[in-house]
Amino acid sequence: MAQQQRVAVVTGGASGIGEATVRRLAADGYDLAVIDRNIADAKSVAASLATGGRRALAYSCDVADAAAVDRVAAEVAADLGPATVLVTSAGLIPNTESILDMDMAAHERMWAVNYGGTLHACRAFARQMIPARHGAIVTIGSINSVLPLPIPAYNIGKAAVVRLTQLLAVELGRHNIRVNSVGPTYVMTPPLKAKVAAGERDMAKIMAVHALPTLPVPADIADAVAFLCSQQARSITGVLLPVDAGWQSAVSYRSYAGGVPWSE
Ligand SMILES: NC(=O)c1ccc[n+]([C@@H]2O[C@H](COP(=O)([O-])OP(=O)(O)OC[C@H]3O[C@@H](n4cnc5c(N)ncnc54)[C@H](O)[C@@H]3O)[C@@H](O)[C@H]2O)c1
Structure with missing residues (x-):
């Protein structure tokens, strides 16, 4: 892709991992x-990049609305040219809830944004x-894509995002388009900061289920995304790349019924 015009599209690009x-x-x-649906912040991110000949434009869109995504895609193509890279980071992050008691309207909205928005943009x-005949798509999955966690609409939706990624990898592979997913663990972005401040997430419990002593920062997720978009990943498609500070291994290891040989 290096010699060709390169246009990257990022949904949810106004904040956090997308930014x-x-x-x-x-x-x-x-x-x-x-x-982004937050056009003020999207404009401010784009304005901060539009220097030295770089083109960066902001677009207002609710990704849950398929027709709106189609309209914005046409605008992007007219303004910048056809996309060569797509990253789908727009998403909502909920709190713990029971499947039997959950608010169905909130469940459906979460599903429409996190899964539907990914599908519409892809x-x-x-x-x-x-x-x-070239392109790279990276969806943003989660540790929720791999194991059950008690945030049902989000957890099931992120599993579906990875299955969609795999299906698209095969369907689009014959057009030389690669489709992969990145699966972050907890990342200190505005929603997680707000949840920790509100007592809805316990940092001590979070850190106890990671192998590494620090969580990824948004730039670490962006590095993984950039790798999957690059020529170095030209033979990689249909995978979920966890960026989880060892969460999967630590969750399994520390649940062992015989206890662990040491503790922090
Ligand atoms: N932060 C974490 O701990 C974490 C962990 C794993 C996965 N993720 C995923 O990473 C992605 C980004 O999350 P983040 O933590 O950066 O959150 P964030 O809130 O900082 O960024 C999300 C962006 O998406 C936008 N957005 C939300 N709904 C939208 C909609 N319907 N249409 C258009 N834009 C919309 C928001 O305005 C915001 O700018 C999400 O898909 C999230 O599920 C986050």
Whole structure:
């Protein structure tokens, strides 16, 4: 892709992991389309990048609305050219809830944004990649994509995001388009900061189930995304790349019924 026009589209690019990804892909030489329902913050991120000949534009869109995503995809193509990279980071992060007691309207909204929004963006922007016969899509999964956690709409939705990623990898592979997912553990972005401040997440419990002593920062997730978009990953498609500070291994290891040989 190095010699061709490079346009990266990031949904949820106004904040957190999406914003870090926008900044990393801009540093890698892409023109950027920053798509977010928070247009004020999307504009401020885009404005901070639009220097030195780089094109970076902000677009207002609710990714849960398939027709709105199709409209914004047409605007991006008209303004910047067809997408060569898509990263789907727009998402909502809920609190613990019981399946029997949960609010169904909130459940459906979560599903519509986290799964539906990913599907809508992948469809709209993959169509732009097909004629060029190249492209890379990275969906943002989660540790929720791999194990059951008690936040049902989010947990099931993130598992579905990875299955969608695998299906698309096969369907789009014949057009030379790669589709992968990155699965972060807890990352200190505005929603997690707010939940910790409100007593809805316990940092001591979080740190007890990781192998490494520190959590990833948004730029660490962006690095993994940038790798999957790069030529170095040209033979990688259909995978979930965890960026989890050893969460999967630590959860299993520390649940062993015989106890662990040492404690922190
Ligand atoms: N922070 C974490 O601990 C963590 C862990 C694993 C996965 N993730 C995933 O990473 C992604 C980004 O999360 P974050 O922590 O950076 O959160 P964030 O709130 O900082 O960023 C999410 C962005 O998505 C936008 N957005 C939300 N709903 C939208 C909609 N319907 N249409 C368009 N834009 C919308 C928000 O305005 C915001 O700018 C999400 O998919 C989340 O599930 C986050």
